[in-house]
Amino acid sequence: MADGLRKRYGDRVALAGVDLTVPPGTVHGLLGPNGAGKTTAVRILTTLLRPDAGRAEVAGHDVVHDATRVRRSIGLVGQYAAVDEVLSGRQNLEMFGRLHHLGTRAARMRAGELLERFGLDDAATLAVGRYSGGMRRRLDLAASLILAPRVLFLDEPTTGLDPRSRGEVWAAVRALVADGTTVLLTTQYLEEADQLADRISVIDHGRVIADGTPDVLKSRLGGDRIDVVLHGSAELPETAALLAGVTGTEVDTDGEALRISAPVADRVRALTEVTVALRDSGIAAADVTVRRPTLDEVFLRLTERTGSEAA
Structure with missing residues (x-):
C-alpha cells in the first residue's frame, strides 16, 4: 500500500503523489516510460530510499518506521542476474542461504527445495555460466525466495531474454502467485504485463495516470x-x-x-x-x-x- 508518495531530486520531481493498493496473492504491474518514477517507487517500497512525503506499507509494515521488518518480508529480483557464474546452482543458493543467516544444514535443505521447485535440480551441479538465460533468471528468482518472502519485487525480470526463456520465467512467477506470493512487477514488455498482471498501474511524470485490470485499460480505447x-x-x-x-x-x-x-x-x-x-x-x-x-x-x-x- 502506498499513499501520496513524493520524492524529489533537486529540481526534478520523481514522484508527485503516488497511490498504490496491491491485494495479497496477486501480480500488480507498474508500467511507465523511462524516467516516469517506477524505479523510485520500487526503491522506496523496498526501503532503499526514503520518501519526502506520504507513507507506504509492505506486508503490513511501514517502510520507514519498520524497515527491518519490511526487508525480512520481501524478495527483490533486479534487471540483471545476481548469481555467481563460477559457482553451481546449488552452491549459489546455499551461499545466499548462509548470507541470510541460515545454518549449513538449513541452507542445504532450502537450496534443494528451491532447485526442485524451479525445475533446476538436474542442473544443480553445473556452473551457472553454462545455464541458459531463462535458467539463470529462474535461479535468480529462487535466490530471492530463500526466506519465503510474502512480497516479491520483480524489476524487469525478463530483460534480454528470448521468448522461450521469457516463458519459463512467466511460468515460475505464476507458480509463486498460486502459492500465495504477492508480486509487484515493473516491465518494459507490455505483453508481459498483459500475461501476468491481475491489475496494472500506469505511471508517468511521477503520477499514476491509469489503474485497472488489463481488460479495463484496453476498454478505454x-x-x-x-x-x-x-x-x-x-x-x-x-x-x-x-x-x-x-x-x-x-x-x-x-x-x-x-x-x-x-x-x-x-x-x-x-x-x-x-x-x-x-x-x-x-x-x-x-x-x-x-x-x-x-x-x-x-x-x-x-x-x-x-x-x-x-x-
Missing part, C-alpha cells in the same frame, strides 16, 4: 478495433479518410506496417461496412481484421496524452 493493412503506402491517406468516415472515429496510421486502425462499437457491422467501402473505392487491402486493442496501444495513448499535456 473503445473496445474492439478494426485494422486495414494495405499493399503499399500510396493509398494510406485515402484509406485513413475512408476508415474515419465509416467508423466516425479518430484513426491511427502506422506507415511502416501499412496499417490503419480505428475503434468500433459493432465488430460485425464495422467489418462489413469497411469491406464494402474499400471495394467501392477500388482499394485492394492486404488484410482487414477486427481485434481487441493491445496493452501497447493503451500505454502509448496514455503516455502520449500526458506528455502533450505536460509540454
Whole structure:
C-alpha cells in the first residue's frame, strides 16, 4: 500500500503523489516510460530510499518506521542476474542461504527445495555460466525466495531474454502467485504485463495516470478495433479518410506496417461496412481484421496524452 508518495531530486520531481493498493496473492504491474518514477517507487517500497512525503506499507509494515521488518518480508529480483557464474546452482543458493543467516544444514535443505521447485535440480551441479538465460533468471528468482518472502519485487525480470526463456520465467512467477506470493512487477514488455498482471498501474511524470485490470485499460480505447493493412503506402491517406468516415472515429496510421486502425462499437457491422467501402473505392487491402486493442496501444495513448499535456 502506498499513499501520496513524493520524492524529489533537486529540481526534478520523481514522484508527485503516488497511490498504490496491491491485494495479497496477486501480480500488480507498474508500467511507465523511462524516467516516469517506477524505479523510485520500487526503491522506496523496498526501503532503499526514503520518501519526502506520504507513507507506504509492505506486508503490513511501514517502510520507514519498520524497515527491518519490511526487508525480512520481501524478495527483490533486479534487471540483471545476481548469481555467481563460477559457482553451481546449488552452491549459489546455499551461499545466499548462509548470507541470510541460515545454518549449513538449513541452507542445504532450502537450496534443494528451491532447485526442485524451479525445475533446476538436474542442473544443480553445473556452473551457472553454462545455464541458459531463462535458467539463470529462474535461479535468480529462487535466490530471492530463500526466506519465503510474502512480497516479491520483480524489476524487469525478463530483460534480454528470448521468448522461450521469457516463458519459463512467466511460468515460475505464476507458480509463486498460486502459492500465495504477492508480486509487484515493473516491465518494459507490455505483453508481459498483459500475461501476468491481475491489475496494472500506469505511471508517468511521477503520477499514476491509469489503474485497472488489463481488460479495463484496453476498454478505454473503445473496445474492439478494426485494422486495414494495405499493399503499399500510396493509398494510406485515402484509406485513413475512408476508415474515419465509416467508423466516425479518430484513426491511427502506422506507415511502416501499412496499417490503419480505428475503434468500433459493432465488430460485425464495422467489418462489413469497411469491406464494402474499400471495394467501392477500388482499394485492394492486404488484410482487414477486427481485434481487441493491445496493452501497447493503451500505454502509448496514455503516455502520449500526458506528455502533450505536460509540454
